[in-house]
Amino acid sequence: MPELPEVERARAFVEEHGLGRRIATADDRDAYVCRPHQPGELDDALRGRTLTRALRRGKSMWFETDEGEGPVLGLHLGMAGRMVADEPEAPNRWDRFALGFEDGGRLALRDKRRLGRAVLNPDLTRLGPDAAEVGRDVFRRRVGRGGAPLKARLMDQSVIAGVGNLLADETLWQARLSPLRPAGELSDAELDALRNALRLCTRRAIRKGGVHTGEVILGRGRGQRCPRCQAEMRRAVVGGRTTWFCPIEQS
């Protein structure tokens, strides 16, 4: 699930349910999710602290503690993670990381796939600007270069941060651009249209609850037809991910 829209909702969720509650304990026993930390390290660092700010860039979230005086907790939802608050512990250790509060409640990263991540003082220097916030000129400069397929460029988190497989397909369909076009060949007008479509798709997805609500995502799969022109959607692999697009309209 998690691309930028889901992560923004998760950030807001933590802002609402996690801020201001004093941490009694951190469950960091999953050494894979908490790598490279040793079990106990996050617990030692966070015990007695209070989350005071919830921030996000792209698909990464981080949380300041004690008004910036304490360590920063970084969380990533991976491929299937979500945040839950004040729910009983999930079976099968699906709560890969959790904070227990002094008030008796808890906040957990619930992630069956186990590709989520919890880390202290996360390194965000390799992330590009947030895909929902990036300005026109910066977008043109960063996205509109290189010989890689446009979709791969869009999903490169060091170029702009937040676009995943589904949001990329939805945005390219809205913008009527082929995912296969070399990114450097786009005109400024096409790049501007792409950025507008990206903002539109992102905001709509945040409002509606996630990228899976996208117009072209809902019917994803074999035999799907373009919601606009009814042509049969074509499947390809771009940037290593399954890609669906309209071969008539998207060029």
Added chain:
DNA sequence: AGCATTGTTTCACA
């Protein structure tokens, strides 16, 4: 049974 999967990172190669 086998394949696909919304995520990132690493590695090989041009």
Added chain:
DNA sequence: TTGTGAAACAATGC
């Protein structure tokens, strides 16, 4: 050196 693409990672669902 830089850029690009494939494979690995873990676990589940169809």
